[in-house]
Amino acid sequence: MDGPDALTATELDRLRRYLSALVATRHGPVHSAVAFNAVYFGYELDGQGYGGSPLNPDAFPVVTLDECIPAVPVGAMVRIATGSQPLYAEIRYKEGRHPAAMERTGDVPEWISGAPAGARSDGSVPGPADAPVRRELLVPDVHAFGDALSLTEAQLARLRLQQRWIDRNGHLLVDARYSSPETAGQDALTAYANYLLREARSQLLSPAVPVSIVDLASTDDEMLLHGALVQMLRTISSVLNSCEELRCWGHYAQPRSTLAAALGNDGPLGRGDMSRLATSLQLAGRPTDRRRRGMPLATTVYTAVGPWLTTVTGAAPLLTGVDYAAAVCQANLAVADVVRGESKDGLFASGARVHLDDAFEGGGVWRSRNPGSEETVDDPFTPSGTGWHTASRPPGPPSRRPAPAAAPAPGPQEEAPTVDPDPSPVDAPLGATGEARAELLRVSDSEVIWRVPLRLSHIMNGTLPLRPLICDELRAVLPRGAEVRLELRHKGGEIDEAQEVQDTVPDLSDSPGHLSGIDWPLTFFPGIELLLQWLRGGRVIQATTVPLETPVIVDGVEIRHRYSQEILTRENAPGSTREADSPTGLGERDLVMRAVRRCGLLTVDGHALLDRSVMPVAVYGRQPSAQQATALEAAVDELIAAARLRPAVGSRDQDDLPHYPARPGEPPIPLIGYAPVVVPTQRATPGPAHPGHGWHQAPKPYQVHGFLRRLSPGATPSDAQRAAYRRHCRRLGKADGCELPSGYTFVTAHTRAR
Numbered sequence: 001m002d003g004p005d006a007l008t009a010t011e012l013d014r015l016r017r018y019l020s021a022l023v024a025t026r027h028g029p030v031h032s033a034v035a036f037n038a039v040y041f042g043y044e045l046d047g048q049g050y051g052g053s054p055l056n057p058d059a060f061p062v063v064t065l066d067e068c069i070p071a072v073p074v075g076a077m078v079r080i081a082t083g084s085q086p087l088y089a090e091i092r093y094k095e096g097r098h099p100a101a102m103e104r105t106g107d108v109p110e111w112i113s114g115a116p117a118g119a120r121s122d123g124s125v126p127g128p129a130d131a132p133v134r135r136e137l138l139v140p141d142v143h144a145f146g147d148a149l150s151l152t153e154a155q156l157a158r159l160r161l162q163q164r165w166i167d168r169n170g171h172l173l174v175d176a177r178y179s180s181p182e183t184a185g186q187d188a189l190t191a192y193a194n195y196l197l198r199e200a201r202s203q204l205l206s207p208a209v210p211v212s213i214v215d216l217a218s219t220d221d222e223m224l225l226h227g228a229l230v231q232m233l234r235t236i237s238s239v240l241n242s243c244e245e246l247r248c249w250g251h252y253a254q255p256r257s258t259l260a261a262a263l264g265n266d267g268p269l270g271r272g273d274m275s276r277l278a279t280s281l282q283l284a285g286r287p288t289d290r291r292r293r294g295m296p297l298a299t300t301v302y303t304a305v306g307p308w309l310t311t312v313t314g315a316a317p318l319l320t321g322v323d324y325a326a327a328v329c330q331a332n333l334a335v336a337d338v339v340r341g342e343s344k345d346g347l348f349a350s351g352a353r354v355h356l357d358d359a360f361e362g363g364g365v366w367r368s369r370n371p372g373s374e375e376t377v378d379d380p381f382t383p384s385g386t387g388w389h390t391a392s393r394p395p396g397p398p399s400r401r402p403a404p405a406a407a408p409a410p411g412p413q414e415e416a417p418t419v420d421p422d423p424s425p426v427d428a429p430l431g432a433t434g435e436a437r438a439e440l441l442r443v444s445d446s447e448v449i450w451r452v453p454l455r456l457s458h459i460m461n462g463t464l465p466l467r468p469l470i471c472d473e474l475r476a477v478l479p480r481g482a483e484v485r486l487e488l489r490h491k492g493g494e495i496d497e498a499q500e501v502q503d504t505v506p507d508l509s510d511s512p513g514h515l516s517g518i519d520w521p522l523t524f525f526p527g528i529e530l531l532l533q534w535l536r537g538g539r540v541i542q543a544t545t546v547p548l549e550t551p552v553i554v555d556g557v558e559i560r561h562r563y564s565q566e567i568l569t570r571e572n573a574p575g576s577t578r579e580a581d582s583p584t585g586l587g588e589r590d591l592v593m594r595a596v597r598r599c600g601l602l603t604v605d606g607h608a609l610l611d612r613s614v615m616p617v618a619v620y621g622r623q624p625s626a627q628q629a630t631a632l633e634a635a636v637d638e639l640i641a642a643a644r645l646r647p648a649v650g651s652r653d654q655d656d657l658p659h660y661p662a663r664p665g666e667p668p669i670p671l672i673g674y675a676p677v678v679v680p681t682q683r684a685t686p687g688p689a690h691p692g693h694g695w696h697q698a699p700k701p702y703q704v705h706g707f708l709r710r711l712s713p714g715a716t717p718s719d720a721q722r723a724a725y726r727r728h729c730r731r732l733g734k735a736d737g738c739e740l741p742s743g744y745t746f747v748t749a750h751t752r753a754r
Helices: 009-025 032-042 153-162 188-197 213-217 222-242 256-264 271-284 305-309 323-342 386-391 456-461 468-477 565-571 588-599 612-620 626-641 719-732
Strands: 068-070 077-080 087-096 133-141 172-177 246-249 252-255 299-304 353-358 365-370 439-443 447-453 484-490 501-507 514-516 529-535 540-545 547-554 557-561 608-611 646-652 668-674 678-680 702-704 707-710 744-747 750-752
Touching: 009 032, 009 222, 009 246, 009 252, 032 087, 032 188, 032 222, 087 323, 188 222, 213 222, 222 246, 246 256, 246 323, 252 256, 252 323, 256 271, 256 323, 271 299, 271 323, 271 365, 271 439, 299 305, 305 323, 323 353, 353 386, 365 386, 565 588, 588 608, 588 612, 588 626, 588 668, 608 612, 608 646, 612 626, 612 668, 626 668, 719 744
Parallel strands: 068 172, 484 540
Antiparallel strands: 077 087, 087 133, 133 172, 246 252, 299 365, 353 365, 439 447, 447 529, 484 501, 501 514, 529 540, 547 557, 547 678, 608 668, 646 668, 702 750, 707 744
16 A cells, blocks of 8 residues: 555545544544454444454463563553463553653653663663563453453453453453563554564465455565565554544544543543643743753753643542553643643743653653743654653753652552551651642632641641642741731531631741641541642641532542542541541451451542551550450451451562452452442531541540651751651551651650640
8 A cells, every 4th residue: 555645536535434434433542553443354333342353362462460471562462361261351551661760750860861762861771682671561352352351341351350361440460471672662664564474474465355455465575575564553543533523633533523522621630630730841940940041951851741640639440440541541642732732842931841751661651841942843743751861861960859749649550559648647747748649720920729638637737738839929928927917718517716817836847848836627627638728928827628529438428528538538538537646545446447457458539458466566566465456357357257357368578468359379368348328419417517526525534556757947856766667567567668768757656635
């Protein structure tokens, strides 16, 4: 084929109509390679898919979760071994999943952006004869072969729950091995042409296909066949881009109507979140330091779209299956539209420059530099790989990479705990600082609007964390000793008149700064979200709670306002009150529930998993007596039988750290998990129902377990406290590191009386 120009008008129109219908019919974005499969092998649009095609599913290569496999491109037909009935699938999407990028919830080390497969942070790359390995996420379409060759939804749900063959999102995370650095660097269409002529040669040259590539190219010469295949793939890509009903991001096409509906809604990953992403990219490289003569110090930040999406509250259900691919493409298109419409070649009026730096890693890495006027970018949408080229260029100073200005709530997705954002089981911040949960929503010349959930420590101590941006500007406008007025609005909730307007004391000497002396309403509970507004240059901050459209009942307690489920899980566990946070006086079942919720590996939607073997130590802070241990085991069994906890299986590595899901080759360990029971309700509950119903208990002496405490500026923890914290973490079986966070010390267990 010689491209679209070789087609007659009738043929081109027929192909365009079929491809438009294909993209509209298939759920999620359609890659040019997938569209080629549909045209060449025959994809039926009536729901049968490839079920009637000449493909032989039993000849497809086998791929396995978390194993090293020969690299497969988008478009590859695969078998996912499940231990019983094979799961046939077509790879619809893939991206790089470098571990160092996924740990940062969007902020990526610069050297990863544009790095070749197998590259390292020291600038080394695989040699020409090496077979580089790259961590990749594969998104399979398990419904591509019709009902006859697909598992039922119940079977798929069990596989996702087990996480042995596919992960909780229905994806495959693998170590992809390439034959050489050259093959790893090929563009997607060339890579797929090579794959069809080699690994999938039997299906490509099947005599049962409608028209073989040999007939189309009028040759069986290997090089000519390869050229013909590449040209056919490029023709498909060109036609997809020419369809008025479709929009393309790279080689992925989506219906404009679907994209408009997704970007126009007000829910998770809708208009608001996409605007926040685009704004955060412009603010991410904002200078925070100044040189001697007032000149800002340029900063550069690299943001990966895929990890960023996982931090959006409520987005987890929208990132499963091929929906994840759709969300990534939609987010990139939303950012591209802002860059195209509000900047000149990526340079915004604010001085920030934003451009795409890597189209593959993490769903796309965008580079933000401020000021960026000294740079020139010909096309902000052509990946430049600046991060890798800059970081690997010797010699060079270390990159200064501050946290993004609009840091959203960090955390993994829905079901599989990986990193516990709370480094202490009692009173540590959910992230590097208590402020890290804040979400910047709007920054303009006149105002700053952000959102933050309150923690138990904020309610107990009467404080409100402030973003660094607010602190910096308040220092400049507030006279010494001046107060900040907090105007509190609690829509649909109870609040005393005296609490509506409060004069508070700002503490801006530390990072993050905060307001103190706040009298929070009694109906405020750990996790309740506040929408905050500050008019720049003023001394008034307005804080508003946001009612839920539909109130929910969480573990039997009605909640009427937006909240953070992860904070609610941690800090509204049994024994948490407004005056104290202690297990004193709790029965065995409440002690077990408290330990799982306070010490287990935590996800953003409030799931928690704890190594069952460390349960006694997590409850008592020491090895219990035989009688206590027996009582705890009985309590665990009762909670599991009552469906308040659930059993699971993880593994333990050679460093004695637990992991979930279980890793191949590691000894299995029993886990117990907590999942919040959230039930929507329209029925009003009489009286002030809220999770803080137990905060009026009389104070009692109680045992305080070890916890983190913020140090005064310039202070450092002792070696003894560092060692105590490491022992504490290992006793609890925590898998997220055992070193004290910067700026904190560890307070060992003790008894306190009030």
